[in-house]
Amino acid sequence: xxxxxxxxxxxxxxxxxxxxxxxxxxxxxxxxxxTRLHALTKADNLGLGLVTLGLLPQVVGALAALKxxxxxxxxxxxGAIVTQLIVRAVR
Amino acid sequence: xxxxxxxxxxxLLVGIGAWMIVVRDVVVxxxxxxxxxxxxxxxxVRLSAVDVALTEAAIGSGIAGMLLLGAAARLKGTDxxxxxxxxxMTIVAAVLCAVISASLAAVMLLPTHAAPTLxxxxxxxxxxxxxxxxxxxxxxxxxxxxxxxEKVVLLLALVGVWSLAPDRAWGGAPSLDNYVPPSDILAFxxxxxxxxxxxxxxxxxxxxxxxxxxxxxxxxxxxxMWLLVxxxxxxxxxxxxxxxxxxxLVAGPxxxxxxxxxxxxxxxxxxxxxxxxAKALIVVVEIALAxxxxxxxxxxxxxxxxxxQ
Amino acid sequence: xxxFLFGAALFILGTIAVGLVRILHSRQAADCxxxxxxxGTGGVAILLLLAVATDAPPVVDxxxxxxxxxxxxxxxxxxxxxxxxxxxxxxHRK
Numbered sequence: 001x002x003x004x005x006x007x008x009x010x011x012x013x014x015x016x017x018x019x020x021x022x023x024x025x026x027x028x029x030x031x032x033x034x035t036r037l038h039a040l041t042k043a044d045n046l047g048l049g050l051v052t053l054g055l056l057p058q059v060v061g062a063l064a065a066l067k068x069x070x071x072x073x074x075x076x077x078x079g080a081i082v083t084q085l086i087v088r089a090v091r
Numbered sequence: 092x093x094x095x096x097x098x099x100x101x102x103l104l105v106g107i108g109a110w111m112i113v114v115r116d117v118v119v120x121x122x123x124x125x126x127x128x129x130x131x132x133x134x135x136v137r138l139s140a141v142d143v144a145l146t147e148a149a150i151g152s153g154i155a156g157m158l159l160l161g162a163a164a165r166l167k168g169t170d171x172x173x174x175x176x177x178x179x180m181t182i183v184a185a186v187l188c189a190v191i192s193a194s195l196a197a198v199m200l201l202p203t204h205a206a207p208t209l210x211x212x213x214x215x216x217x218x219x220x221x222x223x224x225x226x227x228x229x230x231x232x233x234x235x236x237x238x239x240x241e242k243v244v245l246l247l248a249l250v251g252v253w254s255l256a257p258d259r260a261w262g263g264a265p266s267l268d269n270y271v272p273p274s275d276i277l278a279f280x281x282x283x284x285x286x287x288x289x290x291x292x293x294x295x296x297x298x299x300x301x302x303x304x305x306x307x308x309x310x311x312x313x314x315x316m317w318l319l320v321x322x323x324x325x326x327x328x329x330x331x332x333x334x335x336x337x338x339x340l341v342a343g344p345x346x347x348x349x350x351x352x353x354x355x356x357x358x359x360x361x362x363x364x365x366x367x368x369a370k371a372l373i374v375v376v377e378i379a380l381a382x383x384x385x386x387x388x389x390x391x392x393x394x395x396x397x398x399x400q
Numbered sequence: 401x402x403x404f405l406f407g408a409a410l411f412i413l414g415t416i417a418v419g420l421v422r423i424l425h426s427r428q429a430a431d432c433x434x435x436x437x438x439x440g441t442g443g444v445a446i447l448l449l450l451a452v453a454t455d456a457p458p459v460v461d462x463x464x465x466x467x468x469x470x471x472x473x474x475x476x477x478x479x480x481x482x483x484x485x486x487x488x489x490x491x492h493r494k
Contacts, residue, residue, distance in 0.1 A: 006401055013408045013449075017415075020442065024415040027438075028422050033430050040419070040434055044441035051408070051445045058401070058452045064460075068448060071464050074287060075444050078471035081280045082437060088276055089478045090430045092406040093453075099410050103417050110424065118480050122432045123424060125473050129439045129466060136450060141458045145465050153469045160480040277475065288468060295461070303458045312465070315472050322475065 005057040012054030019047035033090045041083045045076050097137055104130055117166070121159040128152035141303035142226045145295070149311035150388075157318060157392040165394075221370035223301030230305070231373045235362040239351065242344040242380065245387050249340070253331055256395040262332035263396040267321045281323035288316035296381040300370060306343075306377040310384030317389040331396050336386065343383025347376050405453035409446045416442040433477045440470030 026039025052072040056065050107130065111123040128151035135144035176184070213225055213233065220232040230238050256263070292312040299305030320326045329336045350372055351362040358365045364372050419438050423431045444463045451459035 009401070010404055013405070016445070017408055017411050020412050020415045020445070024419045024422075027419050027434075033428065033434075036431070037434060037437075040437055041441075044438070047412075048441050048445045051412075051448060055448055055452050064457060067457075067460050071444060071448065071460060071467060074464065075441055075467045078280075078284065078467065079437060079441060081276065081283065082440075082471055082474040085274070085276045085280065085475065085478055086430075086433045086437070088274060089433065089482050092403045092410070096406045096410045096413065099413050099417075103413065106417075107420070114424075116429075119424065119429070119432055121480065122435055122477055125477075126420065126435050126439055129436075129443055129470065129473075132462060132466060133443060133446060133450070136447065136459055136462055141456070141462060144459075144462045148462065148465045148469050153472055156473055157476050160476055163480065280471075280475065284468075284471065291464060291468065295465075298461075302461075304461065308465070312468065315469065319472055319475060322479065 009054045009057055012050050016047040016050030016054060019043050019050060023047065034087050037083055037086060041079050045079050048072055048075055100130070100134055100137065104134060117163045118160065121156060121163055124159065125152045125156035128155065142224075142305065142308075145303060145308045146311070149308055149315070153315045154311060154388050154392050161392065161394055219366060219369075220364075220373075221366075222373065224299060224303060224305070226303065227299050227305055227373070227377075231376065232364070232369070235347075235351070239344065239347050239362070242347065242383070245384070246340060246344065249387050249391055252391055252395055254395075256397070260396045260398055262330060263399040264328045264330040265390070265393040265395060266397045267318075267328055267393055277323045278325060281320045281325050285316040285320055288312055288319075292316070292381070292385075296377055297374075299377060300374055306380040307384060310381040311388055313381065313385035314388035314392070317385065318392055321389075321393065328393055330399075331390070336390075339386045340383055340390075343376075343380035346379040350376055402453040405449045409449040409453070412442055412445050412449070416446075429481050433474065433481055436470045436473040436477055440467055440474070443470070 020043070023039050023043030026043060027036050030036045030039055049072055052068050055068055059065055059068065104127065107123060107127050111120050111127060114120045114123065128147060131151065132144045132148040135141070135147055210225075213229060217223075217225055217228055220228045222228045222232070253261075292309040294309075295304040295312060296306055296309030297304075299309070317326075321328050331337075350364075354361055354363040416438060419442075420435065423435050423438065426432070444467050447459055447463035447466060451457065451463065
């Protein structure tokens, strides 16, 4: 049972790392600030979500798992609003 | 693999530090400084100093970044903004920093016997204080006098910042709305974020007795939320002559001092606690300190008053 | 498992480093506003991985603090660079 959980963790975290790389490539290659911001926010937050999903089987207790999910939700919400703020400033 | 991560982190930190010194523009240098502070928090976590990591992220990035950006904005129109250190002086500074770093490394790494430390003694006496967090025990039980004096120093720093006000503005309010133009997105953000921040600050202050955290970290998060609300224009900055504000500022250190003086009557001496009530007293003092620290740091970052109400 | 988690943390640290080099080296000042956003997601991921790898729940608190402060720092950066940009625009107009 625990080996299945370990495989799931490894898989999810690898996908998360892949999305972080995708976000960084977008940051390097996209032509202007709004598109770069799009790549940064969307891909990196998805990567963070997959990393959180992968870490869920590894923690003990529902409270710890809930805390991990709330960290991800908070990063998601604040990232979305901050992105709009930055784009408004750039235009 | 943990060693590889540590080495990668060190290389990144040294690279960012070097870049911060080389870059020309003051605002970009401040941004790099804040990024450096946030990455240092990860370094502190690797050194098992979680309380320091929390404080570094909060103060080293949030409040210090705000202070530096405010200073950069104030320097913009003056001719001080263009001065740079001459090249020979840069070399001298670099050599001195390298000598200090090498000496520190030699002192830490070379001696063969272990350096004297009070840490085991501190851990042994921890249950007498009733606390679970050794850092809180050092701050409020073993070295409470230092903490009390530090809080007073913080108030003195605030008075120092206020003294920069022009005479006609004394007693007035700092203005934050020429710093970042208020927009509807910022106003929305300043309505969404503070509830989370306040809950997190209360959690940080309360859990400081047993887990890493405490009054300083909780108070700083409250200050950051207050600054955000003031920047967005939802709340106006209070005038510094406001009596309520001044009572809030001194409430923490004053309560700490009263508890310390009460130690003469109910315990062994100044800043001593009766063993049965030690934890309760410390938690009450921490709550008052968190509120005072929030007000003090918020006003420090807001700057000197610039206009009469 | 802890080895794998440290390796993933190192990998994400590498992506943050590459992103930082790109952002801070850019000609446009507006790129620097994204620096806090980059740390706010990547740094949080690294801290969560470290929290589980070293089995230390308080590190999740550090991750939450980092997310909060990175959000605030983004607002401060926008203000700092906008103020600077508007000063530059005034110089061009003069």
